Every structure is written in structure tokens, then in C-alpha cells.
Amino acid sequence: MNEVSQHPGINASENATDLVMHLVANLTLHPEILRFLVVYLVTPCVLYHSACYLWTMKWLATKDSLSSLPLPDGIMGLPIIGETLHFLFVGERYERRRRKQFGNVYKTHLFGRPTVVLIGEENIRPILLGEGNLVEAVWPETTRRILGTNGIVNGDKNTHTKIKRLALRAFSPKFINKYSPVMISRIESHIKEWQSRDSISVFEACTQMVSKTMMTVLLGISPDDPDIQRYIQAEEDIVNSILCLPIALPGFSFYKGLKAQEFIFKKVETKLRPRLESSVEDDLSDEKSGAESVMVNILKLARAEQKTIITLENLQNLSLEFIFAGSQSLRCSSSLLMLHLSQRPQIIERLRQEIREVGLWDTPLVNLQHENFNKLPYLCRVVNETMRVTPTIPGAIRVALKTFQVGKYQIPKGWQVIYSIRFTHEEAAGKILHKEDKTRFEPEKDLHDPENEITDNNIDGAKSKASSFSFVPFGKGARMCAGKNYGLLFLRLFLFQLVRSVDINLVTKANIATSPMMRAHKSVKIAVKPYNE
Numbered sequence: 001m002n003e004v005s006q007h008p009g010i011n012a013s014e015n016a017t018d019l020v021m022h023l024v025a026n027l028t029l030h031p032e033i034l035r036f037l038v039v040y041l042v043t044p045c046v047l048y049h050s051a052c053y054l055w056t057m058k059w060l061a062t063k064d065s066l067s068s069l070p071l072p073d074g075i076m077g078l079p080i081i082g083e084t085l086h087f088l089f090v091g092e093r094y095e096r097r098r099r100k101q102f103g104n105v106y107k108t109h110l111f112g113r114p115t116v117v118l119i120g121e122e123n124i125r126p127i128l129l130g131e132g133n134l135v136e137a138v139w140p141e142t143t144r145r146i147l148g149t150n151g152i153v154n155g156d157k158n159t160h161t162k163i164k165r166l167a168l169r170a171f172s173p174k175f176i177n178k179y180s181p182v183m184i185s186r187i188e189s190h191i192k193e194w195q196s197r198d199s200i201s202v203f204e205a206c207t208q209m210v211s212k213t214m215m216t217v218l219l220g221i222s223p224d225d226p227d228i229q230r231y232i233q234a235e236e237d238i239v240n241s242i243l244c245l246p247i248a249l250p251g252f253s254f255y256k257g258l259k260a261q262e263f264i265f266k267k268v269e270t271k272l273r274p275r276l277e278s279s280v281e282d283d284l285s286d287e288k289s290g291a292e293s294v295m296v297n298i299l300k301l302a303r304a305e306q307k308t309i310i311t312l313e314n315l316q317n318l319s320l321e322f323i324f325a326g327s328q329s330l331r332c333s334s335s336l337l338m339l340h341l342s343q344r345p346q347i348i349e350r351l352r353q354e355i356r357e358v359g360l361w362d363t364p365l366v367n368l369q370h371e372n373f374n375k376l377p378y379l380c381r382v383v384n385e386t387m388r389v390t391p392t393i394p395g396a397i398r399v400a401l402k403t404f405q406v407g408k409y410q411i412p413k414g415w416q417v418i419y420s421i422r423f424t425h426e427e428a429a430g431k432i433l434h435k436e437d438k439t440r441f442e443p444e445k446d447l448h449d450p451e452n453e454i455t456d457n458n459i460d461g462a463k464s465k466a467s468s469f470s471f472v473p474f475g476k477g478a479r480m481c482a483g484k485n486y487g488l489l490f491l492r493l494f495l496f497q498l499v500r501s502v503d504i505n506l507v508t509k510a511n512i513a514t515s516p517m518m519r520a521h522k523s524v525k526i527a528v529k530p531y532n533e
């Protein structure tokens, strides 16, 4: 089919012209009524559809003429804003509709750029393996201003490689057990506190648990710090300011984000400047190496490599990225884990049975290491299943560095590419995943993928090349989640302690918010009561 004739804007403007002709030819209306109709109805209609037509033509003209392949089917939406408002406000339903209309590769216009959305293992593979060659991660200007350009997310290629490598090492299996005592004590104290209430608002409760843990593990800030709620609010403000209008005036999200950034940067500086200014010898001779915050470990790892120079700005940017990318993802995933389990007592029973069978039931949480989870495959699968059915981050954005082919289509240089995690999981499962249908949560399935284990990950994504792309809650390749090991360990420890100590029951509807991230809706409440064997 010809691309121009497919566009509804074009069809609609032809229809509008037909309508005018028809009215003029067949109706004898009072001239005043006719004038009214032409001025207030027909003219705006024709102008609107002409604008949509020109907008579509503008983007069709950016097709790479050196490639014989067509652009994907799709709708470019309204002039200037494209389909951004649909994407932000209609969210998942909008994406589902477009997928039904146009399939697993379709074009649209989002966040100021012509965009191709990709779904399915085969279509997303070239994107995840093509970082720096076919595509690069580019974030909106607001994100660059808030997170800075000297860390993993917005740094140039060299900065990304340098800082990401250090971050991956600081979360490697060798280091990760050093953070678990803090995770464990936060998890235990929160689960204990939840039992004293009739019910908890699950997302709010998980926010407190995850954020307080994160502040201590990442930055060494005590959960009893009088400013702790300010940190949590700062996290919220940063997350809300990432994709917003760049208006730096009081009351606007972007302004709040800048203030939150200032607050966190100052704290990081207070914590890390003495370390940066201490001599390398002092630092490396520190016996407590590894028992410290992630940021201090990253600084030490850089110094140990001698030729790697890391600045305060790198560390400040990285802290914010961990807060933005890590804290929010983990709050959402923890809330979804609780939500799924609160409706499935039989899964809780099976988890208990597994823990008893391997002799870990009476093991104090404090003695638990990440290696213990090798003996608990069902528990690990429940965590995986939560991320498969309800992936917290529904997709990620890239920009094409050159024109390339996906399926039978071309993706022109400069176009934005979104790979969908949510719909890739759904495609692999062959069904709608997160509806409140109890049969959809199937931890019995083995999603075993070595990359979704607590392992060393290298920055070039070499391992990814051989692995599957049908289960990608953490992404894959060079841009794979830097905190994957932290995320997995936290969720496993949380689940372990939850089923050992309490019964959980849903007391409201099981609503799931899907945009911009998937999480238990703020209205969801769960009753947490002591488990009596």
C-alpha cells in the first residue's frame, strides 16, 4: 500500500473536501448558516487536516532515498506534538492500539522526534547490540540538565565506558554481599513496622523501604538522619522532573528537580570531598575497603586502577543517576512483587516449602549471601516472573546514528527508536500479561538467562550476543542496567524475609499504574500480619 494514502490525516482532509462539495452542491441553506458553517466548522477542519497532511509529508520526506526499503506504517499525529500526549496520558492503551493497527514495528512522533517503536526479540536485538554503531542513547534536555553530563546516562562514550565499568565492578558478586547487611536490616525493620498497622499503602511503604536503604548503601546516609524525608522527597522531585517542561520557575516540576539536584549534590560533596582529598595511600590501606558505601567503593576502585581519574562531578552525577534509575525502579518492582503475591497464597506456600527444604528457614537473615539463592530457584523465578509480567521500565529510547534495517523496514538516520520491554515480554508469551488474570503469573516457567543472574557483567555486552532477547527487564548489551545485581539481590532478600515472617492479603483492588513506569497504584492497600507456622 502507498504510504501517503495510508495516513488518516490525509484521508480525513479528502473527506472534509468531499463534505464541502456535497454541502454546496446539494443543500440550500440560509446564506448566514452556510457562512457560519464555512467559517467555524469547515475552514478549521480543512486547516487542521492540511496541517496534519503537511506534517506527515515533512517526515515522509526524511526517508533515506539510498535505501529501497519503506518506512514502517504508523501515524505521525498532530503537528509539533505528534502523539506525545497519547503516549504520556493514554499510555499503555495507546501503545496496545497502535500495535494492533500496525504490528511490531511502527512509526509515530514522540518527544519532538520522528520515532519507530520496536517490539519482539528479533526486532529489538539490533538495537541492544548496536549501541555506538547503529544507535545511541539520547535523553531529553531536561534529563541532561538534571542528571548532568558526566555520568553513565548522559556522559560521552568515554565517560560512559569509564564510569559504567566502575559501577559494574562496585556491584559485582565480589562486592554485592558487602551491601546486604544494610539491605537486610532495612527490610527487617520495615516488615516489622508494617505489621503494627491495619494495612499499608504498598507503593508508599516500598518507597520508604527502598529509598532509605538506597541512601545508606549508596551514600552512607543513616536512615535516622534528620534529613531522611528530604532525601526521599528529593528523589521524588528528580524522578518527576526528568520528562517535563523545562520551566525553571517556582512551582514547576523542573524547578523542583533542580533544587533537589542541588540538595543531593551538596550532600555527596560533604560525604566524598574528604575522600577525594585524602592521599591514595591512605585510601588503599583502609582495611574496611568494600564495607563502605557504593560511591566510596567506586572512588577506591578508580584510584586502585591508577590511570582512571574520577572527579567529584562524576560522582555527583552518578549518585543522581542511581537515585533516578535505581531507586524508582526498585520501589516499583517491590510494590509489584507484593501485589502479585498478596493475591496468590499458593505461591507463598510453595516458597515457604522451598526455603524449608533447603534448610534455610531458621537461618538468620543476616547470614544470607547472594550465593544462597542458587539453592532457591523457585524464589528467583517468582522475582523474574514479576519483572516479566510487569516490567517496571516499559521501554527505552535511542537515536539512529545511521540508516539501518529492522524487519522489512528502514529506520532513517536521526530518527528516534523506542524498544518496548513490556510488549516484547508479551509477544514472547503470546498473550496479554498484566491483566488481573491469576493464571498469567506463572513462576513455574524457567526463564533462566545467565544475564539475569548476579554475575559479573562486562561493559561491551559480549555475553549478550549469545543470550535471548525475549526477557529483558534490565535491558541488554552496553546499556544494560548498571544496578542489576543490586536490584536482584534486594528483591530476593525482600521476598525471602516476607514469606518467612508474614502473611499478606490484598484489601483493595489490584490496580496497576502503567505510565511512566509500572508499579502498584497508589490506592493499593495490603494487610501484613505475622505468619504463625
Ligand code: HEM
Binding pocket: 137, 152, 153, 164, 321, 322, 325, 326, 327, 329, 330, 333, 387, 392, 393, 396, 397, 472, 473, 474, 475, 476, 478, 479, 480, 481, 482, 483, 484, 486, 487, 488
Ligand atoms: C528491579 C530493579 C531495576 C530494573 C527493572 C532496572 C531496569 C533498567 C533498565 C530497563 C534500564 C535501561 C536499559 C536501556 O537503556 O536499554 C536500566 C538502566 C540503568 N539502571 Fe537499572 N533497573 C533496576 C534497578 C537499578 C538499580 C538498583 C540501579 C542502581 C543502583 C540501577 C541503575 C541503572 C543505571 C545507572 C542505568 C543506565 C545504564 C546505562 O545507560 O548504561 N538500576 N535499568
